[in-house]
Amino acid sequence: MSALLDVAGVHTSYGSSKILADVGLTIAEGQVATLLGRNGMGKTTTIRSVLGLTQAQSGSIRFRGHAIERLSADKIARMGMAVVPEGRRIFANLSVEENLVAFSANRNSTREPWTLDGIYDLFPRLKQRRRNMGNQLSGGEQQMLAIGRALMTNPYLLILDEATEGLAPLIREEIWACLSKLRAQGQTILVVDKYVDRLVTIADCHTIIERGKVVWKGPSQALADDRMLWERYIGV
Amino acid sequence: MNTVILEQTLNGIQFGLMLFLLAAGLTLVFGIMDLVNLSHGSLYMIGAYLIATFTQALDSFWLGMLLGIGVTACVGVLLEMTILRQLYKRDHLSQVLGTFAIILIANESVRILWGPQPLTFNPPASLAGPVELFPGFEYPAYRLAIMAVGALVAAALYVLISKTRIGMKVRAGAADREMAEAMGAKVSWMFSGLFACGAALCALAGGMLGPLLAVQVGMGESILILAFVVVVIGGIGSVRGAFVGSLLVGMIDTLGRAVIPSLFSGFGPEVASSVAPALAAILIYLLMAAILFWKPKGLFPVGA
Amino acid sequence: MSTVLRIDNLVKRFGGVLATDKACLDVSEGDIHALIGPNGAGKTTLIHQLSGALVPTSGHIFFQGENVTGSSIDKRARQGLVRSYQITSIFKPFSVHQNLTIAIQGRTRETLGMWRRASYVQTRLEEAEQLAIRVGLGSKLGQSAAMLSHGEQRQLEVGLALAMRPKMLLLDEPMAGMGHEESGQLVELLLGLKRSVTILLVEHDMDAVFKVADRISTLVFGRVIATGTPDEIRRHPEVRKAYLGDEFEEVAA
């Protein structure tokens, strides 16, 4: 399996404050990887750097074999990367259905792309709300919509930044189940989430960052075995 | 008596539809790019000047119109790419200052290029006279043509914005530009395209109204405020709202000017001459204040 | 124990959507009362109505025996009914310290002075600093709120509500976006407030809810379908079906 995403030596800052120092991360095709760490450690910043939303000062980011660290966000997205962003960021002036349809595409040329019906099967709640505007949804409904919106582009790499924030336990479970299903279908995924106990059962490999630096990398088994790591870096 | 009401109604619709051409571009640029573009009126002026000049040079109204619209769209894109683009991420205040500066520059440049005196040009000869709509009722053919153009553009715009995927993407870019880019939208191109559209609509309005009114420096500002009123009444970013708002404003303005003076005629022409026109003008603002009082986000609020 | 907050047949309609459907609820003084329910059940809508941000279609809200259904946000806040927001709502250009001093100004109603320098009020500055420490932002005092991470902003959000020294706090998903450690701290904080402040807590983090709540109500489709102790709720079949799910026991265990 080749690396779908390869991040090496990335430094990123906001203005004068340096946030990331020498972050590295590799995700092979078909893998589910996580990025873990406490609040404010730079998880979102790493994701933003990868997505091209925040320009990295230095370092290399390769996606599907292309160097993307200087590309614009929209270019990177069209290469097949989609994000469920922190805070959901639903398009408030589009209806639920328009949110899903507006950017739908088959970017990874799969034979069974996600369709509107597929998303509605996954989240029946959205189907009930299909005519509502984005800003007329509850927090959790917005979260479902954000996931659906990302899936509708059929990305090579799906990035979830705290995608279970604000979801009811039942729905959260459905998301985990959905991730497992996606993984089974060969979807490559990068997840940031605080439910580490769930992630170790779903993901293949993990990266922990602390104050902008990678402090640990390893497979699920290693993480599951080492409770010290949890306490030290994730605060569980 | 009935024909007066009919004629005034037609006048109101005609004025409203022209207002719509301006308001449509304004509301899109405002709602979608979140840009308070005071210089929208300048594009209307530039369009009118270009069309007047081309019409005279080519001796054909429609050719002049076509060429003028094209060139104005280019001017719009140029303006967008060089200056306005820098203003998108700024707050509304900077945008007000920046686009106010553009008004000054545009006005003086036009004054230098074309001189301070208004240009006049005539509608195509075929539309110059009146047509008899039904026995005993004549109405200027040109004003009918204006209505047709306005209605056509309104329909096309509505479909483009609310029914196509391009329209959705553009609206998405409006709601959250960064997120739209992260979804793969080339927002800067979309915005340039949208701006070109807005400029073209301005030119169309300028070209259609030019023969009726006058092509002069400052013509943009006087109508700009009305266009803003329309945009706000309709709900910022809503093409449908702009349409309804335009017709409302056009109607109220025309009917106000027609009816109010006769209400005051009892007080003698002296009073009527000073109070009536002022009152007629107040109506529009009263309408806006009232609408915003009941519907604080306009008639057709959009999004957040 | 007396009832601090009484919700009586509250209804809120958005066009065709019944977001709150004849909801009834009593919250006793000093309790931490958790409100759970599926996404879109109407929890946030209820909080909006309790705080005064939304006007109910019908029904009544009584706070400390007084009908507050129609009164404004600020009036309720002055009476001691204070909320935090699900979507973070802080003064982003201000520093953490400034955020908190404004909140204290609101509580002490020192808002109309036009001559004396506000920054000369030493006690206020000190209180704000103490508050910052309390919500875990002691080291970020001078940093502008915009530059805090998501989780840190959530901490500040809670700080603003606490600055009001409320009689009753309405917390809408205060833990969303917080890491385990921060959630843990917040749980400690809430436990510390127990008895002195009545709390209505909306939260999807069940670990936290079961740890702090005295009573739990479950909202489904705008109706309160069950109210009880944590144990009762945990075992309540309808709640499990609508919200917790079957796997929950193993997760919570």
Next chain:
Amino acid sequence: DTLKIGFLTTLSGPGSVIGNEIRDGFNLGLKHSGGKLGGMDVDMTIVDDHQDPQAARKTVDRLIKRDKVDLITGMAFSNVLLPVLPQILQSGTIYISPNTGPQDYAGEKCDPRFFAAAWQTEDLPAAMGKFANEKGYKKVAIVAPAYPGGRESLNGFKSLYTGTVTDEIYTKLDQLDYSAELARLRSVKPDAVFYFLPGGLGVNFIKQLNAAGLDKQMAILTTGFSADEDVIKSVGAPMTGLFNASQWASDLDNEANKRFVKDFNTTYGRMPTLYASQAYDVARLIDSAAKKTGGKVTDKEAFRVALKSADFASVRGQFAFNTNQFPIQNIYMRQVQALPDGKLGNRLIGTALANHKDAFAAECKMK
């Protein structure tokens, strides 16, 4: 010695045609006086007043206090002139009006330093009122902008018209769309419509009136202000046959006029309008008066007396100042016709009011 002139006029907006004519006419008069006035070099500051009194007041303040001009002239519109005139007169500066002649300053407020060299605002409309009687129009609707010049013009028309005024319509001074007013006219059905709409306003009015087909339903009456060469040029054939009153005509038979019309044509490539003729006369008037005082204007009183004697060859033929320093002159009737060269233009057809004096001179206490 130099003569400092502040020349303030309207050079932009719908009224700019008028200001433009006034400036060009004055410049030609200056040229015909040998580039000097009364033998003095002329230092002239030309400023656009934008037809805005606030702006005009600032400019006048500067002209008087900073540039210390000897006299001011140029303004086209009464709504600009009236607010600035007190400022000018209080400072002792002479003002010679090449166009508007408001009623206040013809009567009670008449002032030794104020000269109206064109007409009193009621004069030409009054002639049209008399003409409407002669034509036998029983019902006339009248239209003007709501501002002093407009109100006075309609008063002027009414002063000699003996039929019924069916409708008195006032419009906004910056109005360009007359659809509402035209609809009103259509419903009132008068025998004729008299309108006073200076500059571009008049152009739009008559164009829109024609487009609405109203020209076939009522006779059209207007003054020279809305039927002169500038208007004919932009409106064209529909103007044919229009009667209009003016104190001047391009085919008035006198030497001064022939020279003026010919040279204006060669210098500017167009026929002059009555505005140009008025301003031309102002330049010639200043020249004559300054000559009389021996090239000195510092003696304001002497210069004033010299101006009042109006010892110059007006393009209007006979011309004299009344006691209120407003003109005594003939008002002619003209008609728009195809001229011998095939172009459309005004032709003199008779005298409407001979040796006309304005109606307010009696209220003026000056001798």
Next chain:
Amino acid sequence: MQAASILAATPTATPLRSVSGATSHSLSAAVTLPILLGLLLLPIAAHFYGQEYFLSPVTRVLIYAVAASSLNLILGFGGMVSFGHAAFMGVGAYAAAALMMNQVTSLWIALPVAMGLGAVVSAVIGLISLRAHGVYFIMITLAFAQMLYYVAISLKFLGGEDGLSLSARGSMWPVLEPLDDTALYYVAVLMLASVVVFIQRLVNANFGHVLEAIRINETRVASLGVNTFRHKLIAFMVAGALAGVSGALLAHQSGFVSPSLMHWTQSGVLMVMVILGGAGHLYGGIIGAIIYGVLEESLSGYTEHWQLALGVVLLVAVLVAPQGISRLILKRTPK
């Protein structure tokens, strides 16, 4: 407090700013004193060089500086972008003209009356429009200003559209005769100085801090127990009152009032001054008014096309000094 444990690890990459209660807007003596001194000496210099004419435009600029500062209070500090501020100036100006018509010549009467009227009119407008937000607020204030504009046009006894000339300048005890240019100039200087001091105290006081918080997040301030509407209304009235005073002074300075004083373009110019100078900066209104006024006066002396130059200057200003010129010159970092 058992929960007081601070986060174990926090990134400290961001530099800590000095800790103060809230934003501070100081009146730096190094800037103010020389300017004040210069303003006080200007007439003497003008007389010496025989350039008295310049007192008129400078007085005008100072009067506009008062109006712009009052607008800056609500626009820059309070976030209430009023597009109708010229209306309050107009109200003050008409008040002064009406008093003058009735032989009330003392500015000691005219100025307070204009101030009161400005406050009353702004209270009425504020009561209705302050419920709106953002662009809708802008447009509602515009609507009311336009209504006042047309009311002024229709009021025959105040001159209607044609305007009203003041018969003379007012007097101001201890000067008992009509003020000349120099005296009026000093009145304007005094007025501006007091307005600046007042605004400076206000924005640094409790009220100012709350006002700024309202600008940033009004609902949040309300949920902190503050009646935001009342605070906005008070600020709006203060600004309206100050604008009224400046209008009265302008009437006496120019000797003529007309509806065009209230035209929306006038409100636009006031806004441009504030933004140009720096919205929310203590000196924003003043610096904006001065730069705008000086540009207008000086450029119009050089070229008929001065508006082109003015436009270019404004455009450059907005591109290089997004926070306004005052922040550029005075190097005060924005919050």
